[in-house]
Amino acid sequence: MKKIIYLTIVAALMFQPVLAFADDASIARGGKLYDKWFKVIGAEKPADTHPAWPASNTKKKGNATHRCKSCHGWDMMGKDGAYASGSYKTGIGGLKHLQGADNAKVIAAMKDATHGFAGKMDEQDFIDIADFVTKGQIDIDAVIERESKMANGDAANGSRYYGTVCAGCHAKDGMLPKDMPPLGKLANKNPWEIIQKVLNGQPDEKMPAMRAFDLQVSVDILAYLQTLPKE
Ligand code: HEC
Numbered sequence: 321m322k323k324i325i326y327l328t329i330v331a332a333l334m335f336q337p338v339l340a341f342a343d344d345a346s347i348a349r350g351g352k353l354y355d356k357w358f359k360v361i362g363a364e365k366p367a368d369t370h371p372a373w374p375a376s377n378t379k380k381k382g383n384a385t386h387r388c389k390s391c392h393g394w395d396m397m398g399k400d401g402a403y404a405s406g407s408y409k410t411g412i413g414g415l416k417h418l419q420g421a422d423n424a425k426v427i428a429a430m431k432d433a434t435h436g437f438a439g440k441m442d443e444q445d446f447i448d449i450a451d452f453v454t455k456g457q458i459d460i461d462a463v464i465e466r467e468s469k470m471a472n473g474d475a476a477n478g479s480r481y482y483g484t485v486c487a488g489c490h491a492k493d494g495m496l497p498k499d500m501p502p503l504g505k506l507a508n509k510n511p512w513e514i515i516q517k518v519l520n521g522q523p524d525e526k527m528p529a530m531r532a533f534d535l536q537v538s539v540d541i542l543a544y545l546q547t548l549p550k551e
Pocket residue numbers: 354357370371372373385386387388389390391392411412413414415418425426429430434435437449453
């Protein structure tokens with residue numbers, strides 16, 4: 321009997337899915353690649369304007385037009401979201417419908433003739449971006465109120481996380497590092513960008529990604545950032 325119990329435990333341990341814990345790291349890295357892949361992998365900044373960037377938009381050119389977020393949006397909604405107007409208006413659709421889709425579909429799109437990313441990143445980079453697109457999306461309009469741009473979070477609770485996790489680098493009032501606009505300004509101007517930075521981290525910086533925690537933690541942090549000084 322003892323032996324059977326022992327063998328059952330050994331078998332259970334042996335068949336544990338070893339990679340089950342790696343998803344958040346892959347999704348967060350994918351989110352940073354979606355933001356600015358060439359910075360994450362240390363590649364040279366693209367100098368040309370991406371061939372899929374529409375001629376109708378003359379406000380942006382060069383490396384900015386190679387970032388996934390520039391065409392598909394921080395809110396993953398492209399022309400149906402925050403980029404329906406403004407300097408990133410392109411008429412290109414979002415990727416929201418791909419939550420739950422197969423990674424293969426996203427990877428094929430990145431390597432197609434429209435995108436031309438084949439050979440520019442390695443396979444793990446493509447997998448991480450696909451994980452972000454198919455498994456990392458949040459119900460953005462439930463988290464950030466579309467019209468008012470306000471986060472649906474508890475700022476008082478967010479201040480506890482901010483004070484312990486973020487303030488060491490960004491200062492209590494969000495005014496550091498000096499070469500960056502105040503966090504209070506960014507969080508009110510473009511909350512869709514800031515929630516992604518909080519969840520996934522900042523490309524090529526040692527900033528933590530909060531993704532493994534409950535989503536509400538990041539939303540509460542965003543709500544607190546919106547109370548910080550804007551200048
Ligand atoms: C210069 C603009 C541009 C950039 C940068 C860009 N895309 Fe796209 N993407 C498009 C266009 C145009 C389409 C075609 C469909 C449309 O208009 O939505 C598309 C379609 C897609 C599709 C297929 C959507 C579907 O429903 O089948 C996926 C997936 C995709 N892009 C992912 C990405 C990812 C990931 C990145 C970054 C690595 C990226 N794209 C960067 C312009 C861009």
